[in-house]
Amino acid sequence: MDAATDGNDSLHRLYRDNHGWLQGWLRKRLGDREHAADVAQDTFLRLLVSGRLPGPLESRRYLTQIARNLVIDQWRRLRIERAYLESVAHLPEPESPSLETRALILETLTQIDAMLDRMPDNVRQAFLLSQFEGLSYAQIAERLGVTVSSVQKYMTRAILACYQLVYES
Known part of the structure; x- marks a missing residue:
């Protein structure tokens, strides 16, 4: 038996042994049979795409x-979608x-939100203070209780994350 066949058998066995249980677990938490079924399927799809199967x-x-990550x-x-739709609802x-x-805007906003979520707290706060409040590095350093050189390092990390987002897309 080759590795691909063994992997397919393992995935089939994992699906057979756990799909019903996972769907029930999700149904209890989500309170919606159809949503639970969708998330269960998406869970196994994500597992298939990752190529990594857990041990028994x-x-x-x-x-x-x-599944938790998918629901989150x-x-x-x-x-994000609700906030965006509320912001454009008043437009003529x-x-x-x-x-x-x-x-396209919603997809971009979702990617930006995920990028910000992956940043360490100080990096995210420094970036947001700089971009949305227009604070200088010295003001950010004072607000965060760190040195200006720390803010410079935070901003370098944040800008690098922005570039990675642009070039991944």
């Missing part, structure tokens, strides 16, 4: 972690973005 003793823990991502996206019809533009 860690299967359920690994599956629940993937969905909630985050819904929160001719100024309102097309559905395609809205989808």
Whole structure:
């Protein structure tokens, strides 16, 4: 038996042994049978795409972690979508973005949110204070209780993350 066949058998066995359990676990937490079924399927799809199968003793823990992350991502996206739609709801019809533009903007906002979420707290705070409040590095350093050189390092990390986001897209 080759490695691909063995991997497919392992994935099939993992699905067979855990899909029903995972769907039930999600249904209890989400309160919605269809949403639970979708997240369970997405969990196994993510597992398939990753190519990493957990060992038999860690299967359920690994599956629940993937499912939790998927649910968090969905909630985050819904929160961003609601905020964006509220912000454009007051625009007159001719100024309102097309559905395609809205989808692109929402995707970009979701990527930015994920990028910010991956940053350490001080890096994220320094970046947001600089970009949205227009504070100087000295003002940021004072606000965060760190040195100006620390703020410079934080901003370097944040700008690098922005470049990576642009070039990954």
